[in-house]
Structures are given as C-alpha cells and as structure tokens.
Amino acid sequence: MRLPRLYAKKRGHRRTGSREWGSVGDGLFHGTLLLAGLFFGGLLVSGVAAPEWRINNDFVGTRCTILAKGLARTTLEDPPGAVSTHWRPCVRVRYSVDGVRRESWSSGSSSDNSTDRAMALESLSRWQLGSECPCWYDPAAPGMVVLERGYSWWLWLLALLLPGALVLIGGTGLVRGLRAWGKSEEHRAASPGLSELLDPLAQPALEAPDHPAVPLWDDLVNSPGTILRYRLPIESPESWTLVGFGLFALLWNAVVVVLAIGAGLDLLGGTIDWWLFALLVPFLGVGIAGIALFIRRLVFATAIGPTQLEISDHPLLPGRHYDVLLTQGGSGSFRTLEIALELEEQATFRQGTDTRTEQRVVWRQRVAGCDGVCPSPNSRFETQARVAIPADAMHSFTSAHNAVRWRLVVRGTPERWPKFSRMFPVVVLPVGAEAASAPSRLVAGREESR
Amino acid sequence: MSEPQDRPATTPRIELHFDQPHRQHQPRDVLAVRYRIEGCDGEAVRALEHSVLWYTEGKGEEDLGVHFFQRITDRTAMPPAVTTGAFTTPLPQSPLSYEGFIVKVRWCVRVRIFFASGRDFVSEHVFALGRIPPARNPTTEN
Numbered sequence: 257m258r259l260p261r262l263y264a265k266k267r268g269h270r271r272t273g274s275r276e277w278g279s280v281g282d283g284l285f286h287g288t289l290l291l292a293g294l295f296f297g298g299l300l301v302s303g304v305a306a307p308e309w310r311i312n313n314d315f316v317g318t319r320c321t322i323l324a325k326g327l328a329r330t331t332l333e334d335p336p337g338a339v340s341t342h343w344r345p346c347v348r349v350r351y352s353v354d355g356v357r358r359e360s361w362s363s364g365s366s367s368d369n370s371t372d373r374a375m376a377l378e379s380l381s382r383w384q385l386g387s388e389c390p391c392w393y394d395p396a397a398p399g400m401v402v403l404e405r406g407y408s409w410w411l412w413l414l415a416l417l418l419p420g421a422l423v424l425i426g427g428t429g430l431v432r433g434l435r436a437w438g439k440s441e442e443h444r445a446a447s448p449g450l451s452e453l454l455d456p457l458a459q460p461a462l463e464a465p466d467h468p469a470v471p472l473w474d475d476l477v478n479s480p481g482t483i484l485r486y487r488l489p490i491e492s493p494e495s496w497t498l499v500g501f502g503l504f505a506l507l508w509n510a511v512v513v514v515l516a517i518g519a520g521l522d523l524l525g526g527t528i529d530w531w532l533f534a535l536l537v538p539f540l541g542v543g544i545a546g547i548a549l550f551i552r553r554l555v556f557a558t559a560i561g562p563t564q565l566e567i568s569d570h571p572l573l574p575g576r577h578y579d580v581l582l583t584q585g586g587s588g589s590f591r592t593l594e595i596a597l598e599l600e601e602q603a604t605f606r607q608g609t610d611t612r613t614e615q616r617v618v619w620r621q622r623v624a625g626c627d628g629v630c631p632s633p634n635s636r637f638e639t640q641a642r643v644a645i646p647a648d649a650m651h652s653f654t655s656a657h658n659a660v661r662w663r664l665v666v667r668g669t670p671e672r673w674p675k676f677s678r679m680f681p682v683v684v685l686p687v688g689a690e691a692a693s694a695p696s697r698l699v700a701g702r703e704e705s706r
Numbered sequence: 707m708s709e710p711q712d713r714p715a716t717t718p719r720i721e722l723h724f725d726q727p728h729r730q731h732q733p734r735d736v737l738a739v740r741y742r743i744e745g746c747d748g749e750a751v752r753a754l755e756h757s758v759l760w761y762t763e764g765k766g767e768e769d770l771g772v773h774f775f776q777r778i779t780d781r782t783a784m785p786p787a788v789t790t791g792a793f794t795t796p797l798p799q800s801p802l803s804y805e806g807f808i809v810k811v812r813w814c815v816r817v818r819i820f821f822a823s824g825r826d827f828v829s830e831h832v833f834a835l836g837r838i839p840p841a842r843n844p845t846t847e848n
Contacts, residue, residue, distance in 0.1 A: 446775035603766030655769035
C-alpha cells in the first residue's frame with residue numbers, strides 16, 4: 257500500500273498539488289463541517305427544541321395558585337473582564353398532582369429573560385399574588401412546572417438553519433469527494449448527473465445544439481432589425497461604468513445621510529460630537545464627488561445618443577460575408593465613427609485567493625469608418641457596410657474558465673466628449689457548420705459518453 | 707509520447723497509432739486508433755480507460771470536455787491477457803484545436819491503466835481537430 261505523494265507533476269515543469277492529498281484535505285474539511293453541523297444541531301435539539309416540544313406535548317395541564325413572585329438574577333462574565341446581569345421573572349405556585357399538593361418555583365419563558373431589570377419587573381406584574389391561573393407540570397418530574405407554553409420560532413429556525421447549512425455543505429462535499437475518489441479526471445468529467453448537481457459552481461456554460469463548447473446565441477437573435485434581419489444587443493462598458501458610479505454614489509451618500517442625521521440629532525440635543533463632525537466633512541466631500549462623477553457619466557451616456565447595429569444573418573459562418581447597418585442617434589457630432597470586427601480571448605484564473613479574469617484582443621479588422629458625422633435631432637445617422645468572416649476563423653468558444661469571443665465594436669470620437677466604444681457580441685460557428693436559423697433547445701451538458 | 711505519473715520498477719509503454727497521417731482530423735471524421743501496451747507483465751491491471759477529450763491550456767484554469775469515454779474492467783480484455791486495443795469514435799463539430807495567446811484548445815486521446823496496487827499510468831496523444839491557424843499579433847488588419 258503506497259501513500260499518495262504530496263506533489264504531482266502537471267504539464268511542463270510546474271509542480272502541482274497531489275490530487276490524492278487534495279481529496280483527503282477536502283474530505284477532512286467537509287467531514288469537519290458535517291460533524292460540526294451534527295454536533296451543534298444535536299445541542300440545539302436536545303437543549304432547546306426537545307424541552308420546548310415536551311412542554312407543549314407531554315406536560316400535564318392543571319390550575320395553580322400564585323404564592324410568591326420575584327426576580328432571579330444571573331451574573332455572567334461575558335466577555336471576559338466585563339460582567340452582564342440577566343433578570344428572569346420567577347413565580348412560586350401551589351398545584352395538585354394526583355391529589356397531592358405541591359409547591360414549586362416556576363420560571364417564565366426564555367423570552368422574559370432580560371438584561372433590563374425594569375422590563376423583567378414589568379413581565380412579573382402579569383401575575384397577581386393569590387390569583388389562580390393555568391399551569392403545566394412534567395409527569396416524570398412533577399416539581400417542574402411552567403405557567404406558559406408555546407414555541408420560540410426563532411430558536412427552531414436557528415436550530416434548523418445554522419446546523420442544517422453545515423450538514424448540507426459538509427454532506428454534499430463528502431458525497432462529491434467519495435464519488436470522485438479513485439476516478440480519473442476523464443471518468444469524472446464523463447459522469448454528469450449528480451456530480452453537476454453537487455458542484456453547481458463548476459457548471460459548463462450553455463452550449464449551442466450540436467456544437468459543443470460554442471455559446472448559445474438565443475439572446476442575440478430575439479430582436480428583429482428595422483432594415484436588416486437582426487438587431488444585435490449592445491454590451492457597452494460605459495453602461496457598467498455608469499451603473500458602478502451610480503451604486504457607489506447611492507451607497508456612499510446613504511452612509512453620509514446616516515452620519516448627518518446622527519450629527520443633527522446631537523446638535524438638536526445641545527451636544528456637539530466633534531469626532532462625528534470631523535468624520536462627516538471628508539465623507540460629505542467624497543459623497544458630493546461621487547454624485548458629480550455619476551452625473552457626468554450620465555450626461556455623457558445620454559449626450560452621445562443610442563448606437564444600434566443590425567446584421568443580415570446570425571450566427572456567422574467562416575468565409576461568408578454579412579451586411580451590417582450602423583445607426584447613431586443623438587444631436588452631437590462626431591469626428592470619427594468606426595466599426596471593427598474583433599476576436600477576444602478571455603481566461604479566468606486563481607491568484608492566491610482571488611479569481612481574476614484577463615481579456616486580450618488577438619485579432620481586429622476595420623469594417624467601416626466615417627469622418628465628420630453629424631446626426632440631426634430629427635433623423636439618425638445610418639451607414640451600411642459588409643463584414644467578412646475569415647475562412648480560417650476560430651469559432652466562438654466558451655467553457656467554465658476560458659472563452660474566445662467575436663464581436664463587432666463601434667468606436668466613436670465625439671466633438672465635445674471623450675472617445676467611446678460600444679460592443680455587439682456575435683457568435684461564429686465552426687468551419688463547415690450548417691447555421692441553424694434559430695436554436696431549438698438548450699444543451700447544458702456535455703456529449704453523452706459511453 | 708507516454709507520460710508516466712509514477713516511476714516504479716517497471717514503467718509501461720503505450721504505442722498508439724492514429725488512422726490519419728500527421729494526426730490531423732476534420733470535424734465529423736471518424737477517429738480510429740490502435741494501441742499496444744508493453745512493460746506491465748509483472749503487475750496486475752485492474753481497469754483500462756480509453757478517452758477522447760479536449761482541454762484548455764494557457765492562462766486560465768484548465769477546462770476539460772470528454773467526447774468519448776470507455777472503461778474496461780473485464781480481465782480477459784486487459785493486459786497481460788490482451789496487450790493491444792483499438793477504438794473508434796466520430797469526432798464532433800467543435801471545439802476545434804486552437805493556438806491562441808492566452809487560450810489554447812487541444813484534443814487528445816488518453817489511455818489510462820489502473821494497476822491493482824492503486825497506482826495508475828496515463829498515456830496522452832495529442833491530435834488536431836480542424837485547421838485553425840495560430841493567433842497572430844493583435845494588430846489592425848485593414
């Protein structure tokens with residue numbers, strides 16, 4: 257019996273972690289999560305849920321007379337060095353069990369437990385000395401009596417949610433590890449089904465029918481064009497920048513408002529918290545700058561006007577030509593407006609604990625360009641061009657961490673604004689593939705393996 | 707050709723032949739391979755796996771797609787009883803082999819031997835699907 261090696265060789269000269277030891281570590285991690293979930297679940301069930309269930313189902317009901325009442329004080333050192341005091345209402349009652357009179361102290365429900373003595377006293381005022389009220393005692397230990405029943409739903413939720421999540425994560429991780437144990441990577445990759453269910457983060461991208469690893473183009477052909485067959489959806493980096501600036505301005509200024517309300521209340525109360533004011537001034541400055549940047553981006557996005565691109569057919573095939581129609585709205589004029597066809601590679605990789613994505617344009621071809629474009633407020637600017645897909649072009653490719661993407665890019669240089677670019681993704685099929693007019697179904701998995 | 711994962715006293719050798727010259731295949735072609743295993747006479751074989759798959763190389767994490775997979779556990783069809791084998795599979799339309807800058811797609815045939823001792827040995831044989839030229843410098847082509 258050999259022990260697995262700590263390191264194994266991958267490709268080239270890189271040394272990588274051993275898969276066997278990785279599986280052992282993964283199993284230990286998920287096993288610990290599972291055990292922790294079971295342990296805490298057991299504690300919560302036996303310490304909270306089961307006693308409460310017994311009170312509501314096993315305890316015998318009768319009537320009792322209230323003889324005395326008081327507060328039970330519990331002092332805890334929590335956290336170390338600090339002392340916290342809890343008050344709990346207690347009532348001494350007299351009741352009969354099978355004809356035998358008994359007296360016992362009954363504690364209120366756990367929700368009556370309070371760090372505020374006045375609040376605990378208020379809870380105690382519900383019971384009047386000498387009055388009669390219903391009570392429930394434990395038939396196994398008749399000295400145990402309660403005056404109230406019911407369920408603490410948040411405790412049950414806690415008992416189910418936290419240990420349940422640990423059990424779920426640990427259990428699925430263990431099952432996934434056990435299923436993969438002793439299997440080659442080809443065997444694991446060729447065994448879809450439960451493994452995909454257990455590892456949803458590693459799902460492959462949606463694939464086009466009969467074209468493994470080619471992205472689906474459903475959402476690129478669902479909008480008809482006004483002149484050509486399809487209007488391509490836009491993927492504008494400026495839009496995401498605008499959303500980013502908007503979110504930042506919103507969240508930052510929400511914090512500023514909270515701080516300002518606190519400072520204002522202090523001021524109305526006649527006190528001035530200088531630390532709060534000192535914090536508020538730079539926060540306010542950043543908040544105003546955030547709003548100004550957002551408004552500037554918003555004006556930039558709306559001033560340039562909408563860009564639309566229509567295409568005569570889709571998906572695209574290598575060696576074919578397609579008509580494209582560029583329309584530019586708005587009232588601003590442009591020094592240049594250009595359409596280009598680009599091929600971009602994208603790789604996602606882990607660097608330490610971070611996940612990074614790198615993009616690189618590896619091929620670019622100018623399709624058309626116009627100088628001195630002046631769209632009028634009443635009619636949009638239009639220009640038609642012909643785009644050729646190289647006969648030996650790589651097709652669009654997508655997998656979990658890698659992609660090769662084709663796109664048409666419109667770049668403009670407005671007279672009074674910074675340069676902008678708007679992207680229109682397209683899908684190029686492999687050489688020789690028959691283009692389907694529209695995909696009929698989604699294929700999420702890989703091809704069937706034998 | 708063969709990439710042993712371990713170096714025990716006896717290292718198997720797998721000699722694999724493609725039916726097409728230069729290991730160049732086109733989409734929808736039928737891939738046919740023959741192989742011969744040598745050098746595992748002294749060790750019992752538990753299972754044998756044939757697979758045809760693509761994987762990515764480059765800057766990103768490795769992705770892998772298995773197109774064809776076959777596991778043989780019948781002792782009468784494995785070494786030392788039988789030391790040769792063959793299998794065929796129609797190739798898919800995609801993904802085509804690609805030599806990009808940060809993304810590369812490669813196709814290969816793998817024959818993996820699982821020994822009774824627990825170790826395994828894999829032999830990987832790369833072939834090309836399609837004829838996509840390598841990516842060139844990203845300069846504007848007018």
